[in-house]
Amino acid sequence: MATYLLRRGLISIISLIAISMVVFSITALAPGDPLGELAVNPGYTAEARQAMRDKYGLDDPLHQRYWKWASGYVVGDWDKSLTTKSSVRDYVLGRVPVTLAIVGSSFLLGVLIAVPIGVISAIKQYSLFDQFATTFAFIGFSIPTFFSGLLLIALFGIKLDWLPFVFDSTETGFLPNLRQSIMPITVLGLAGAAQLTRFVRASMLETINQDYVRTARAKGLREQTVVILHAMRNALIPVVTIIALQIPEIFGGAVITEQIFRVPGIGQALIRGITDRDLPVVMAITFGVAVLVVVFNVIADVLYAVLDPRIKYS
Numbered sequence: 001m002a003t004y005l006l007r008r009g010l011i012s013i014i015s016l017i018a019i020s021m022v023v024f025s026i027t028a029l030a031p032g033d034p035l036g037e038l039a040v041n042p043g044y045t046a047e048a049r050q051a052m053r054d055k056y057g058l059d060d061p062l063h064q065r066y067w068k069w070a071s072g073y074v075v076g077d078w079d080k081s082l083t084t085k086s087s088v089r090d091y092v093l094g095r096v097p098v099t100l101a102i103v104g105s106s107f108l109l110g111v112l113i114a115v116p117i118g119v120i121s122a123i124k125q126y127s128l129f130d131q132f133a134t135t136f137a138f139i140g141f142s143i144p145t146f147f148s149g150l151l152l153i154a155l156f157g158i159k160l161d162w163l164p165f166v167f168d169s170t171e172t173g174f175l176p177n178l179r180q181s182i183m184p185i186t187v188l189g190l191a192g193a194a195q196l197t198r199f200v201r202a203s204m205l206e207t208i209n210q211d212y213v214r215t216a217r218a219k220g221l222r223e224q225t226v227v228i229l230h231a232m233r234n235a236l237i238p239v240v241t242i243i244a245l246q247i248p249e250i251f252g253g254a255v256i257t258e259q260i261f262r263v264p265g266i267g268q269a270l271i272r273g274i275t276d277r278d279l280p281v282v283m284a285i286t287f288g289v290a291v292l293v294v295v296f297n298v299i300a301d302v303l304y305a306v307l308d309p310r311i312k313y314s
Contacts, residue, residue, distance in 0.1 A: 001305070008301070012294045019290045020283075024066050027282050034058070034082045034277040056082060069283060079280040083272075088280045092269060092288070098169065099265035101177075102258075103250045106185045110192030111243060117193070118200025119232055122208060133197060140194025149187045149260040156183060167263040184261045188254050192246075200239055207235035237307045244300040248292035 053059055057068060072079060078088035121133035157165030164180045171177055207213065208231045216226045255267035262268070266285055273281035 078284045082278045083276045106188030109189030113193035114196035118197045121201045122204030137194045137197040152183045204235040241300040
């Protein structure tokens with residue numbers, strides 16, 4: 001295991017360096033000027049605009065800009081935002097709690113819905129419940145979140161006027177924040193549940209037909225014991241790895257949903273950074289998510305070996 005982790009660690013470092021180079025190059029070479037607004041601002045002279053470009057190193061060669069960003073990122077200096085002029089680290093990390101609260105809650109909701117529905121659907125295959133669950137999974141997986149979000153806004157936010165559809169970051173108190181979080185959490189939670197339900201059902205169907213499950217039934221064990229202790233325990237092994245791989249999405253934020261409900265999270269910051277060509281913000285978020293994806297890929301592999309003793313890494 002130690003040799004495997006060392007090898008994966010080296011591969012992960014090389015992958016992250018390659019990812020950072022590609023993303024930085026694409027973002028830096030994209031058309032447009034991040035300080036273009038200053039050209040139409042009469043308060044900035046040509047000398048002042050050039051001083052700003054020199055300050056941020058926008059005219060430096062690409063490899064020098066990349067090295068400056070990479071060396072600073074490693075030590076926690078994420079530079080300053082080209083638009084807000086504030087520390088990128090404070091700007092991005094300040095949005096993490098909101099993203100964790102919304103996307104994290106929806107992720108947990110999706111898991112709590114998907115696991116029992118997927119298990120029951122597999123046990124009662126071809127029943128009315130199974131048909132309903134399968135239909136729910138396909139509809140939820142097919143409908144994009146921006147469409148379901150707009151439907152909820154039109155119904156509960158405008159027509160019934162039950163819930164606020166614009167997130168207010170200045171709101172205080174548990175209940176007001178809960179009310180304004182219900183719709184984005186519901187949109188993301190149901191979408192995640194629909195996707196995960198299919199995996200749980202498929203894994204459970206494969207497991208309940210195994211010989212050891214039939215043997216457990218032949219021994220006279222109760223059906224509940226057979227399902228929970230023998231079938232479900234083994235069926236959820238691949239599901240756990242899938243869940244581990246989806247965790248980085250929590251930190252990346254739900255870009256579209258945060259835009260629809262005006263949630264001041266990481267996803268919204270990424271969109272603003274892209275539209276404003278704010279390279280430090282875009283790199284801080286995209287590379288941060290890339291690091292989490294690589295790390296949780298390794299964690300998922302280790303979890304799989306821990307949960308399934310048949311798998312050995314040597």
